[in-house]
Amino acid sequence: MTRMLIVGPPGAGKGTQAGRITSAYGIPDISTGDIFRENIKNQTPLGVQVKAIVDAGDYVPDTLTNELVKNRLEQQDAQAGFLLDGYPRTLDQVRYLDELLESKGQKLEAVIQLVADQDEIVSRLTKRAKEQGRADDSEDAIRHRQQVYLRETSPLIDVYRDRGLLVEVDGLGDMDEVAGRIKAALSERGINPVGARHAVSDESVA
Ligand code: ADP
Numbered sequence: 403m404t405r406m407l408i409v410g411p412p413g414a415g416k417g418t419q420a421g422r423i424t425s426a427y428g429i430p431d432i433s434t435g436d437i438f439r440e441n442i443k444n445q446t447p448l449g450v451q452v453k454a455i456v457d458a459g460d461y462v463p464d465t466l467t468n469e470l471v472k473n474r475l476e477q478q479d480a481q482a483g484f485l486l487d488g489y490p491r492t493l494d495q496v497r498y499l500d501e502l503l504e505s506k507g508q509k510l511e512a513v514i515q516l517v518a519d520q521d522e523i524v525s526r527l528t529k530r531a532k533e534q535g536r537a538d539d540s541e542d543a544i545r546h547r548q549q550v551y552l553r554e555t556s557p558l559i560d561v562y563r564d565r566g567l568l569v570e571v572d573g574l575g576d577m578d579e580v581a582g583r584i585k586a587a588l589s590e591r592g593i594n595p596v597g598a599r600h601a602v603s604d605e606s607v608a
Contacts, residue, residue, distance in 0.1 A: 404429055404483040404593055405508060407490070409558065410516030412547040413523035413530070414573045415580060419516065420487040422581045428596035430479045433487040434467060437474070439536075459538050459547040461491060461554060468498045475502065491555045512591055513562040514584060516573035520548065 404427050410416050417433060424431035438456050441449030448470070452462050461467075471489055474480065490496045503509060524544060531539030538547070562568045569587045573580055585595065 407486045407513045411551045413527040414516040414518040426595040429483040431485050434489040459543040464494045512569050513567045515570045518573035
């Protein structure tokens with residue numbers, strides 16, 4: 403039963419690492435950005451409502467985002483744990499999630515923070531824009547999203563640090579390296595991949 407969050411500036415590789423954690427720890431990766439993009443692509447009422455906001459790199463209003471996460475966490479696959487990727491992003495979302503989990507008698511176990519340098523991020527995002535053709539990856543939008551992140555989301559880090567939940571991981575280097583660091587940091591907190599408990603204790607014996 404692992405309930406975790408992953409946070410980090412846009413372009414720090416959150417999505418990639420979240421995908422890996424999902425498969426290793428047997429929990430669903432719930433990415434609010436992916437859910438919004440999927441809705442925009444399919445032109446659902448929600449998608450139509452949020453398209454301009456997401457394309458501009460601004461945050462979708464908390465009421466919409468909170469409701470979406472509440473519904474997603476009610477689904478069957480999220481009962482055995484989850485990794486929330488890109489949520490919460492504002493202090494109001496933190497409060498909402500606190501209340502939501504409390505009402506279910508659930509607790510977060512860890513908040514993974516990917517730390518990455520700004521220049522590295524901009525070059526990664528420019529590359530991703532070319533590969534994936536994301537409408538929110540123009541250079542202006544990238545810069546704008548970094549500013550929004552610093553203003554709205556970096557204060558959350560302190561909240562989770564104060565709660566003793568923060569697991570800081572250096573996000574620079576190749577994907578495997580970063581994944582290895584996350585795994586090691588989680589294992590220090592007693593959070594281990596599915597089916598890896600024996601392997602880990604064997605290593606510590608050797
Ligand atoms: P990135 O990894 O580049 O930050 P995401 O895929 O996480 O991008 O999110 C893309 C966009 O979706 C955000 O810029 C924002 O418009 C919207 N979004 C995603 N999560 C949230 C959230 N928790 N609150 C508000 N808006 C969000």
